[in-house]
Amino acid sequence: MSKSGEFRPVSESQIVLKELMVPSYENFGGKVHGGVVLSLMDKIAYACAASHSKCYCVTASVDKVDFLNPVEVGEILTLYSSVNYTGKSSMEIGIRVVSENFHTGMIRHTNTSYFTMVALNKDTKSPEAIPGLLLETDEEVRRFLEGRLRRKVRKLQRHELDQARSEIDYDVSDSSLEGENCKVVTPEG
Numbered sequence: 001m002s003k004s005g006e007f008r009p010v011s012e013s014q015i016v017l018k019e020l021m022v023p024s025y026e027n028f029g030g031k032v033h034g035g036v037v038l039s040l041m042d043k044i045a046y047a048c049a050a051s052h053s054k055c056y057c058v059t060a061s062v063d064k065v066d067f068l069n070p071v072e073v074g075e076i077l078t079l080y081s082s083v084n085y086t087g088k089s090s091m092e093i094g095i096r097v098v099s100e101n102f103h104t105g106m107i108r109h110t111n112t113s114y115f116t117m118v119a120l121n122k123d124t125k126s127p128e129a130i131p132g133l134l135l136e137t138d139e140e141v142r143r144f145l146e147g148r149l150r151r152k153v154r155k156l157q158r159h160e161l162d163q164a165r166s167e168i169d170y171d172v173s174d175s176s177l178e179g180e181n182c183k184v185v186t187p188e189g
Contacts, residue, residue, distance in 0.1 A: 006131040006132070007131055007132045007133060007134040008052055008131045008132075008133065008134060009133075009134045009136055010082050010083055010133055010134070010135070010136070010140050010143075011136070012051070012052070013048050013049075013051035013052035013082070013083050014048070014080070014081065014082045015044055015047050015048045015051065015080075015081045016078065016079070016080055016081075017040065017043070017044045017047075017078070017079045017081075018076055018077070018078045018079075019040060019076070019077050020074075020075075020076055020077075021036075021071055021072065021073050021074060021075050021076070021077055021099075022073065023073055025073065026073050030073075031070040031071060031072060031073075032070070032071035032072065032073060032075075032077075034067055037067075037071060037077070037097065037110070037111060038065065040077065040079055040097075041062075041065070041079060041095050041097065041111070041113060041115070042059055042062075042115070044079045044081045044093075044095060045059065045081060045093040045095060045115035045117055046059070046117065047081070048081040048082065048083060048093045048117075049083070049091050049093055049115075049117035049119070052083045052086075052091060052130065052131065053091065053119040053128070053130040053131070055119035055120060055121070055122070055128045055130065056119070056120050056122055057091075057117045057118060057119050057120065058117065058118055058120060059115055059116070059117060060090060060116040060117065060118045061115070061116040061154070062113060062114075062115050062116075063113055063114040063115075063150065063154075064113070065111060065113045066111065066112070067110065067111060068108075068109055068110055068111060068112075069099070069108045069109065069110045070110075071099045071110055072099070072101065074101075074102070075099045075100055075101050075102070076099070076100045076102070077097060077098075077099050077110070078097070078098050078099075078100065079095055079096070079097050080095065080096045080097075080098075081093055081094065081095045082094055082143070083133060084114070084143040084144060084146070084147035085133070085143070085144050085147025085148055085150075085151065086130060086131070086132050086133050087151070088127070088129055088130070089118055089119050089127035089128055089129055089130055090116055090117065090118045090119075090127075090130075091116070091117050091118075091119070091130065092114050092115070092116055092147040092150065092151065093114065093115045093116075093117055094112075094114055094143060094147075095111070095112065095113050095114070095115065096109070096111075096112050097109070097110045097111035097112070098110060114147070114150060116151075116154075
């Protein structure tokens with residue numbers, strides 16, 4: 001299952017990243033641009049995955065990212081990451097993001113997401129076997145089991161989406177788009 005029977009504790013690869021939200025991160029609405037937050041999440045996911053696997057890693061997928069609260073310029077953004085689940089070469093990295101306003105002391109949860117990272121062999125760039133997780137607390141066991149569940153759900157969703165795509169009737173001459181917020185202007189339509 002794991003890289004030559006090797007297991008590493010979750011705590012060995014947990015990473016915390018703090019960054020001041022500067023004016024250049026501001027969007028047109030006066031808040032920190034969501035892309036800045038996503039970029040920081042991707043960076044910490046990589047650092048956490050590479051720390052666990054000791055390999056170069058790539059982002060394979062990102063579960064939905066809900067922006068729960070806006071981030072203000074001048075706040076400190078803190079990202080917490082840990083490996084929740086390990087497969088043969090892939091890892092689920094859990095990320096929690098909070099913002100802190102220095103002036104008011106208010107701390108707000110802004111994002112939680114799960115990144116699937118894949119370890120790659122440095123020479124062949126093919127998936128590389130990774131160490132398993134050594135689960136030392138009830139919380140780590142819970143996160144592992146929930147990570148395994150999310151992996152199963154993602155596989156089911158991919159299968160269901162493929163099935164649904166095969167059943168789509170692309171003939172727009174009928175009323176299949178009636179009631180939708182679109183207008184067909186193709187030469188055939």
